[in-house]
Amino acid sequence: MAVTITYEAIDRPLTDKELNQVDVLHKTVFGPSHSIIDKMTDKPRIIVHLALHQSKPVGYKIGYELDNKTFYSWLGGVDPIYRKRGIAAKLMEKQHTTLKELGYEKVQTKTMNRWRQMLLLNIKMGFDVIRTYTDDKGRHKIVLEKTL
Numbered sequence: 391m392a393v394t395i396t397y398e399a400i401d402r403p404l405t406d407k408e409l410n411q412v413d414v415l416h417k418t419v420f421g422p423s424h425s426i427i428d429k430m431t432d433k434p435r436i437i438v439h440l441a442l443h444q445s446k447p448v449g450y451k452i453g454y455e456l457d458n459k460t461f462y463s464w465l466g467g468v469d470p471i472y473r474k475r476g477i478a479a480k481l482m483e484k485q486h487t488t489l490k491e492l493g494y495e496k497v498q499t500k501t502m503n504r505w506r507q508m509l510l511l512n513i514k515m516g517f518d519v520i521r522t523y524t525d526d527k528g529r530h531k532i533v534l535e536k537t538l
């Protein structure tokens with residue numbers, strides 16, 4: 391049975407209801423100890439892209455402005471029940487289209503080898519690895535960038 395997914399871009403502060411829905415989805419993807427509500431409050435110009443099934447968020451892509459030409463694609467995920475349907479790729483496409491329309495020239499992201507599917511999707515979608523580093527917790531990070 392085909393599932394109809396709709397997509398929405400939110401370029402404004404999220405309502406409490408939207409914020410809670412995204413937080414619930416984030417916890418579904420990354421585990422119950424990972425709330426994003428507090429992390430979102432200090433980010434400049436957050437833009438959220440949602441994948442919706444019957445008005446319920448089943449995927450998301452969150453980013454924020456680094457400067458007036460560069461956008462940082464920060465967090466994203468798809469509910470495990472809805473994976474393997476191209477939702478993550480579609481969210482990324484929608485995000486990049488929105489960013490181009492808003493005048494951004496580049497999009498950056500970071501990932502780790504443990505998130506191999508995301509790393510492969512980024513490369514498939516035109517990102518280049520621009521550097522790697524080890525963070526203060528000893529985790530190896532991969533920084534990618536795409537010219538829009």
